Amino acid sequence: MTNNQLTEKGQLRHFLTIEGLNRPLLTEIMDRAEQFSSISGRQVKKVPLLRGKTIMNLFFENSTRTRTTFELAAKRLSADVMNLNITTSATSKGESLLDTLHNLQAMHTDMFVVRHAQSGAAEFIAQHVAPHVSVINAGDGCHAHPTQAMLDMFTIRRHKQHFPDLRVAIVGDILHSRVARSQIHALSTLGVGEIRVIAPKTLLPSNTQTLGVHVYHDMKTGLQDVDVIIMLRLQFERMQGALLPSENEYFHSFGLDQQKLNYAKPDAIVMHPGPINRGVEISSDVADGDQSVILEQVTHGIAIRMAVMSMVLGSRSEQQESVE
Amino acid sequence: MTNNQLTEKGQLRHFLTIEGLNRPLLTEIMDRAEQFSSISGRQVKKVPLLRGKTIMNLFFENSTRTRTTFELAAKRLSADVMNLNITTSATSKGESLLDTLHNLQAMHTDMFVVRHAQSGAAEFIAQHVAPHVSVINAGDGCHAHPTQAMLDMFTIRRHKQHFPDLRVAIVGDILHSRVARSQIHALSTLGVGEIRVIAPKTLLPSNTQTLGVHVYHDMKTGLQDVDVIIMLRLQFERMQGALLPSENEYFHSFGLDQQKLNYAKPDAIVMHPGPINRGVEISSDVADGDQSVILEQVTHGIAIRMAVMSMVLGSRSEQQESVE
Amino acid sequence: MTNNQLTEKGQLRHFLTIEGLNRPLLTEIMDRAEQFSSISGRQVKKVPLLRGKTIMNLFFENSTRTRTTFELAAKRLSADVMNLNITTSATSKGESLLDTLHNLQAMHTDMFVVRHAQSGAAEFIAQHVAPHVSVINAGDGCHAHPTQAMLDMFTIRRHKQHFPDLRVAIVGDILHSRVARSQIHALSTLGVGEIRVIAPKTLLPSNTQTLGVHVYHDMKTGLQDVDVIIMLRLQFERMQGALLPSENEYFHSFGLDQQKLNYAKPDAIVMHPGPINRGVEISSDVADGDQSVILEQVTHGIAIRMAVMSMVLGSRSEQQESVE
Numbered sequence: 001m002t003n004n005q006l007t008e009k010g011q012l013r014h015f016l017t018i019e020g021l022n023r024p025l026l027t028e029i030m031d032r033a034e035q036f037s038s039i040s041g042r043q044v045k046k047v048p049l050l051r052g053k054t055i056m057n058l059f060f061e062n063s064t065r066t067r068t069t070f071e072l073a074a075k076r077l078s079a080d081v082m083n084l085n086i087t088t089s090a091t092s093k094g095e096s097l098l099d100t101l102h103n104l105q106a107m108h109t110d111m112f113v114v115r116h117a118q119s120g121a122a123e124f125i126a127q128h129v130a131p132h133v134s135v136i137n138a139g140d141g142c143h144a145h146p147t148q149a150m151l152d153m154f155t156i157r158r159h160k161q162h163f164p165d166l167r168v169a170i171v172g173d174i175l176h177s178r179v180a181r182s183q184i185h186a187l188s189t190l191g192v193g194e195i196r197v198i199a200p201k202t203l204l205p206s207n208t209q210t211l212g213v214h215v216y217h218d219m220k221t222g223l224q225d226v227d228v229i230i231m232l233r234l235q236f237e238r239m240q241g242a243l244l245p246s247e248n249e250y251f252h253s254f255g256l257d258q259q260k261l262n263y264a265k266p267d268a269i270v271m272h273p274g275p276i277n278r279g280v281e282i283s284s285d286v287a288d289g290d291q292s293v294i295l296e297q298v299t300h301g302i303a304i305r306m307a308v309m310s311m312v313l314g315s316r317s318e319q320q321e322s323v324e
Numbered sequence: 325m326t327n328n329q330l331t332e333k334g335q336l337r338h339f340l341t342i343e344g345l346n347r348p349l350l351t352e353i354m355d356r357a358e359q360f361s362s363i364s365g366r367q368v369k370k371v372p373l374l375r376g377k378t379i380m381n382l383f384f385e386n387s388t389r390t391r392t393t394f395e396l397a398a399k400r401l402s403a404d405v406m407n408l409n410i411t412t413s414a415t416s417k418g419e420s421l422l423d424t425l426h427n428l429q430a431m432h433t434d435m436f437v438v439r440h441a442q443s444g445a446a447e448f449i450a451q452h453v454a455p456h457v458s459v460i461n462a463g464d465g466c467h468a469h470p471t472q473a474m475l476d477m478f479t480i481r482r483h484k485q486h487f488p489d490l491r492v493a494i495v496g497d498i499l500h501s502r503v504a505r506s507q508i509h510a511l512s513t514l515g516v517g518e519i520r521v522i523a524p525k526t527l528l529p530s531n532t533q534t535l536g537v538h539v540y541h542d543m544k545t546g547l548q549d550v551d552v553i554i555m556l557r558l559q560f561e562r563m564q565g566a567l568l569p570s571e572n573e574y575f576h577s578f579g580l581d582q583q584k585l586n587y588a589k590p591d592a593i594v595m596h597p598g599p600i601n602r603g604v605e606i607s608s609d610v611a612d613g614d615q616s617v618i619l620e621q622v623t624h625g626i627a628i629r630m631a632v633m634s635m636v637l638g639s640r641s642e643q644q645e646s647v648e
Numbered sequence: 649m650t651n652n653q654l655t656e657k658g659q660l661r662h663f664l665t666i667e668g669l670n671r672p673l674l675t676e677i678m679d680r681a682e683q684f685s686s687i688s689g690r691q692v693k694k695v696p697l698l699r700g701k702t703i704m705n706l707f708f709e710n711s712t713r714t715r716t717t718f719e720l721a722a723k724r725l726s727a728d729v730m731n732l733n734i735t736t737s738a739t740s741k742g743e744s745l746l747d748t749l750h751n752l753q754a755m756h757t758d759m760f761v762v763r764h765a766q767s768g769a770a771e772f773i774a775q776h777v778a779p780h781v782s783v784i785n786a787g788d789g790c791h792a793h794p795t796q797a798m799l800d801m802f803t804i805r806r807h808k809q810h811f812p813d814l815r816v817a818i819v820g821d822i823l824h825s826r827v828a829r830s831q832i833h834a835l836s837t838l839g840v841g842e843i844r845v846i847a848p849k850t851l852l853p854s855n856t857q858t859l860g861v862h863v864y865h866d867m868k869t870g871l872q873d874v875d876v877i878i879m880l881r882l883q884f885e886r887m888q889g890a891l892l893p894s895e896n897e898y899f900h901s902f903g904l905d906q907q908k909l910n911y912a913k914p915d916a917i918v919m920h921p922g923p924i925n926r927g928v929e930i931s932s933d934v935a936d937g938d939q940s941v942i943l944e945q946v947t948h949g950i951a952i953r954m955a956v957m958s959m960v961l962g963s964r965s966e967q968q969e970s971v972e
Contacts, residue, residue, distance in 0.1 A: 045700045045756060046700040068730060071730060075728040095598075102619055106619040276743070376693045406716060409712075428716070431949075
């Protein structure tokens, strides 16, 4: 299932999940993002790499922030971008999802960026598109959010260089987090020395052993000697039925404040996929403090999305221009 | 009334209705679309023909699909496109439609693409715009949908070449269909041998004789020896008060399934403007079958809209660049 | 407070309010708009001045018309524009306004165009953005609407040349009008001979003396020998609690009809920021008459916004290309 995102030559054809991708490929994504990063600081932040390509943002689940980063990335690659809020569109006339997709791809679309509340949606769409169309998963249910994971890896690499030497802790609602799932796959593929998850039992998945992570239920021992702390967002909307303490209790046990941060290494970096709930997962002084790289993550999100978009479309045309 | 869409030299100034346009003009639209079709298959699907032009999509009636095709066509011509959902805009501040229009054209707009639930709306707007503004009708009430008709003609020509030799049947709710009205005008202007409409009496207009069509009330005789079958969408929203059988009964009598398709010529093509109601107007095996050209119609819709947009704006500037 | 919109060298860094800007700067804006005006009449209405720049329209208060003019201005400068309807966006996930802003600017955004229902919002945002980001106020509460004021000045200059010789009357709801406030500052900075406001007492601010305007409560004396009449829009939504006569009474006393227009100079021009309420502030024959320059204002709005956008971004890069 996870291999249909690669061409026969092992190049990215879709970008659906981190699972099944190897270390050289993840490294290539980051190396390419490094090139695009330098572009973003220029007077003219645009390259003509995807000029004339048509990219459609299919957001079945609303997310202004993520849509904006994909739209910006596409525009900086000079592609034409269309935003389609599918919930309010043709499907409201009774058309099936597949009919809508087939119609949109018949317009010589090159790429769908898909956000959907159901796990597996991007995969399903990738299985049904024509050979000339690529699909990028911009988050599907509790399953995966691979561009988020890659921008996190890129941010870690910028600060910490060598993955095998690192101890990384992911804190919060692991159970419902597509971000955590993709991060864990990326961290282990990149050979991170030790991956820890810190969460109450009710917010942990049952397969932590297969995931190869070390489980902690308190911050004090979990953050000990850690190089990277990744805080997750409390996804109230996805936690129906989960036994959750009050926000105050949660913050007391698992929220990151300066005191708990002191358990980690002195040069540990603090990450969060955003948007942050101040005073719930993280205190304001830590979110805005010296060790926080939260806004850097946003910046790197553009470069990573430019990298993935250009690789995915590049895999089907050997005529691709180079980033000068 | 229908001639104000032409300049004194007989070139397209607006594109409001097929009525009153002659065969050479319709042929020119298709010939030009043929050129744009080849562009859509290229690595770079863009031409600089309308660079610096401003096109405003004025959608008074929501239609993501049609808006998307016009927006894509405009972008592939390198125009700047603005989408204005008029229902939620200035008119909600109590401004009149004409004031809104005059304001928008004062911004040096070159073209309005108009979709409106009322018949005659595009015509009305064309009568009130300044000389430098063109209007394209993207569907007005039960009146006309000329770009849809032209993409249908283009699709027929791609498969069947010589119009006079053809027998074409249009099936369904002729009475409320702007698509059917525009198709009938286009087919007769192009000299199609025989135009048939197949519909229950309650879904037929009273002027079928003036339209020059042959009327059938059953599929068996109506589809006999036909080269092209155009299925219409059941427009539930436009059929208030019409006596309509249940969906099941309708499909039994007028829905296209494989058995009824066999009445037509073996190489007959099946068309539908979309979105399709599977199992109501058309069965899934026919919609997805070998004789269906439904998705080709979508593809050709972009080329036809590029053709019309470039002709309409070209008619007012002799400095137009050629499609290399 | 008003000086943080200038760089140390006195160039525009933000554009938040007319207050505190000097005559040479306002003149420079108009001179530059004059150049852009000539571009709008060309076949290709685009210049590459802001190519590769990212401009975000942050509309906390809906205004299709104003957003459209900013979007068009940005596109004609070749910038990439993103429209963000903030009310329906990340803030709905509980994120604070400042967090949203910091995220958006982390995407290498160059400019925020801000429309907000609260006075001081654009100023507040300007105080919190990074050094590489400019803010343009597209209207904040009852406070300021500086691009509107400048397009009005530009329109006056086009018709009347020498400001010191002019008598200008602003008529209507001065109290709640950000437009009036910005106009008064601009008119006095440009040295207009006499600025009059004509309004019922309930619609006048208390500080008319500090503003340096002459107050009239009737049209007959107020319009006497005036060169320019600026009608304001009745902002019903902003007049909660204000003692207002009925629309009919208002029109009778303060609405501009042909008879009242005759009190002014025979070559007086009539202006209105739009959208107009016909028969409330202004009669249709005057709005559409020879002396009305209302639609010219709309046209000039694009040029003024292009001027301000290019100056503001030019102030931070000396590498700016010139308008050929």
